[in-house]
Amino acid sequence: MKKTLLSSVAIAVLFFAGCSTKEPAVDEQQTQAQEQTTSQNGGEASEVTTEQVSSDMQEVGSETNAVDTAEQMIMNLQKKLQTVYFDFDKFNIRADQEDKIAIDAAAAKAAPASLKIKLEGNCDEWGSDEYNFALGLKRAKSVKEALVAQGVESERISMVSYGESNPVCTDHTKECWAKNRRVDFKVLP
Amino acid sequence: MKYLLILIMSISLYAVDLTIEVKKQVDTLPSLAIEDASINYDEGFKMAFFKALSADMNVLSRFNVDKHRIITYFNASSVAVENKDKSYVLRYKLFEDDSGKLNVETKLIAKGTVKFEKKYKISKKSAYIFLSHAIAYDINKFLGGDDVSWMKRRVVFAKIVAPKKSEIVIADYTLTYQHTILKGGFNIFPKWADEKQTAIYYTSLSSSKPTLKYFDIRTGKITSVASSDGMIVCSDVNDDGSKILVTMSPSSQPDIYLYDIEKKSFKRLTHYGGIDVGGQFLESDKIVFVSDRLGYPNIFQKSIDGNDVEQLVYYGKTNSACSVWRNYIVYKARESSNLFSKNTFNLHLISLNSDSIRRLTATGINEFPRFSRDGDAILFIKNYKNQSAIGVIRLAYNKNYLFPLSSGRIQSLDW
Numbered sequence: 263m264k265k266t267l268l269s270s271v272a273i274a275v276l277f278f279a280g281c282s283t284k285e286p287a288v289d290e291q292q293t294q295a296q297e298q299t300t301s302q303n304g305g306e307a308s309e310v311t312t313e314q315v316s317s318d319m320q321e322v323g324s325e326t327n328a329v330d331t332a333e334q335m336i337m338n339l340q341k342k343l344q345t346v347y348f349d350f351d352k353f354n355i356r357a358d359q360e361d362k363i364a365i366d367a368a369a370a371k372a373a374p375a376s377l378k379i380k381l382e383g384n385c386d387e388w389g390s391d392e393y394n395f396a397l398g399l400k401r402a403k404s405v406k407e408a409l410v411a412q413g414v415e416s417e418r419i420s421m422v423s424y425g426e427s428n429p430v431c432t433d434h435t436k437e438c439w440a441k442n443r444r445v446d447f448k449v450l451p
Numbered sequence: 452m453k454y455l456l457i458l459i460m461s462i463s464l465y466a467v468d469l470t471i472e473v474k475k476q477v478d479t480l481p482s483l484a485i486e487d488a489s490i491n492y493d494e495g496f497k498m499a500f501f502k503a504l505s506a507d508m509n510v511l512s513r514f515n516v517d518k519h520r521i522i523t524y525f526n527a528s529s530v531a532v533e534n535k536d537k538s539y540v541l542r543y544k545l546f547e548d549d550s551g552k553l554n555v556e557t558k559l560i561a562k563g564t565v566k567f568e569k570k571y572k573i574s575k576k577s578a579y580i581f582l583s584h585a586i587a588y589d590i591n592k593f594l595g596g597d598d599v600s601w602m603k604r605r606v607v608f609a610k611i612v613a614p615k616k617s618e619i620v621i622a623d624y625t626l627t628y629q630h631t632i633l634k635g636g637f638n639i640f641p642k643w644a645d646e647k648q649t650a651i652y653y654t655s656l657s658s659s660k661p662t663l664k665y666f667d668i669r670t671g672k673i674t675s676v677a678s679s680d681g682m683i684v685c686s687d688v689n690d691d692g693s694k695i696l697v698t699m700s701p702s703s704q705p706d707i708y709l710y711d712i713e714k715k716s717f718k719r720l721t722h723y724g725g726i727d728v729g730g731q732f733l734e735s736d737k738i739v740f741v742s743d744r745l746g747y748p749n750i751f752q753k754s755i756d757g758n759d760v761e762q763l764v765y766y767g768k769t770n771s772a773c774s775v776w777r778n779y780i781v782y783k784a785r786e787s788s789n790l791f792s793k794n795t796f797n798l799h800l801i802s803l804n805s806d807s808i809r810r811l812t813a814t815g816i817n818e819f820p821r822f823s824r825d826g827d828a829i830l831f832i833k834n835y836k837n838q839s840a841i842g843v844i845r846l847a848y849n850k851n852y853l854f855p856l857s858s859g860r861i862q863s864l865d866w
Binding site: 286287351388389390391392393394395396397398399400402403406420421422423424427428429430 | 611614615617618631632633634637639640656659660661666671673680681682684686698700703704705725726728729741743747748769771772783795796816818819832861862863
């Protein structure tokens with residue numbers, strides 16, 4: 263006995279359930295950043311049309327100098343901090359990296375205490391699983407503990423792991439993989 | 452009769468333990484030819500549909516599929532001359548109806564008789580691949596094959612497009628259809644939040660702290676579940692979606708937590724000072740997870756309420772990822788003694804009820820295994836040279852199929 267079935271509804275439900283978002287969502291943080299930029303631009307345009315008096319211009323100028331100084335401090339500290347490298351599948355600080363830790367700790371202590379430091383743990387390309395992210399985190403934690411042991415306030419340090427997703431080198435060589443097994447420093451205001 | 456008995460015994464034995472490898476010869480499979488009786492659409496689309504259907508019938512692993520496309524009329528009284536000797540002929544007709552929808556009529560012919568007929572319809576022509584999957588699913592079901600519901604499920608994956616930049620994409624299992632649902636930030640580890648695939652959990656690294664988010668795909672609404680310094684990942688969702696296993700590090704220490712969705716409460720399940728990650732539900736009261744408590748990553752289990760930890764895997768040097776289905780565990784292992792040899796990571800299958808172990812892959816970097824909900828297949832990521840692909844392992848047929856990604860690298864997936 264032949265039996266003909268019409269399954270259009272089933273197919274439609276199967277596929278389109280959960281696909282109502284036709285345009286991809288944009289990451290919230292990105293959206294906020296874009297909105298902020300737009301707002302600032304709008305403010306500048308408004309100042310020109312209302313012809314601000316000179317005293318206001320001086321205030322703007324002094325704020326700019328303050329911003330410049332803060333940014334300068336961040337840049338100065340960022341330049342001094344040195345990336346720490348690790349062995350394959352290890353998160354202990356290598357002997358040849360201890361001098362860098364000492365330099366990093368000294369730089370962090372000499373900088374204003376208001377500046378925060380984010381430690382970014384990274385791994386080579388051998389695995390995209392959670393373990394690799396945890397390995398990156400443990401590397402960041404090792405650096406944090408070493409910095410704290412040398413006098414840097416723990417509260418100034420935050421951490422994030424990027425696993426294998428933030429390579430500085432993409433060749434498939436031992437030298438390249440070694441460059442990616444690292445903890446980077448990012449100075450935050 | 453003797454050979455028939457051996458065959459039946461082999462199949463019975465195989466049904467008991469998937470870790471025992473059985474190879475079926477292609478020549479012993481019934482032959483299948485596909486005849487195209489389409490109208491309306493251009494030749495490029497017709498050929499794309501034929502290839503998709505041919506691939507799906509091949510993945511069923513129950514036919515020796517003829518790769519030649521034979522053009523015919525849908526109501527032709529007999530199969531094409533070239534297909535006279537085929538065990539089965541699958542004939543289909545693509546056509547556009549008055550409302551512009553893509554329609555497909557199909558019929559399965561064997562020994563000159565129409566055994567099965569069905570009509571399909573979809574409004575988005577670009578989603579034609581799901582019609583192909585549905586046809587393959589229905590024919591397999593009609594012929595009494597193993598359940599292949601996984602064919603019709605959607606895969607969600609994170610694709611790295613640049614350092615610290617990713618997109619989350621929904622696709623069919625062959626990656627033919629792809630729909631980007633989240634872009635513009637650094638979002639990884641997507642995980643379906645429910646059986647119906649209406650929402651996902653994912654990790655956002657765009658915020659000041661790593662944050663676990665919930666994305667309702669139907670409404671587009673995104674909410675934050677929890678955040679943690681260091682890392683936070685949803686590793687598994689239980690069958691009814693009421694509880695999830697989360698790896699996070701609120702005190703800088705990666706451990707596994709159980710999160711109750713309704714109560715919004717966390718329960719810490721592991722307390723080891725090294726690395727505990729990747730929790731997977733085992734039955735209702737245990738978890739399987741990855742830990743480096745022996746000095747290298749390996750697979751362990753523990754009960755949700757107890758403290759005792761048991762090693763589950765005794766083969767492999769770096770066993771850093773796994774997936775669980777009932778009493779089976781598929782895990783990723785580094786086998787070579789050379790840390791960076793070409794043959795580096797392969798997938799293996801073990802059963803908690805036996806000591807046997809089955810190697811599932813042979814070359815390249817094979818990782819991120821995920822069982823289908825029915826245990827029939829395993830989806831995984833294969834990275835070979837500079838190309839990333841999604842792989843499908845049909846356990847019962849000892850066959851692997853690869854579907855490459857045209858650009859970017861797959862970071863993680865779920866289905």
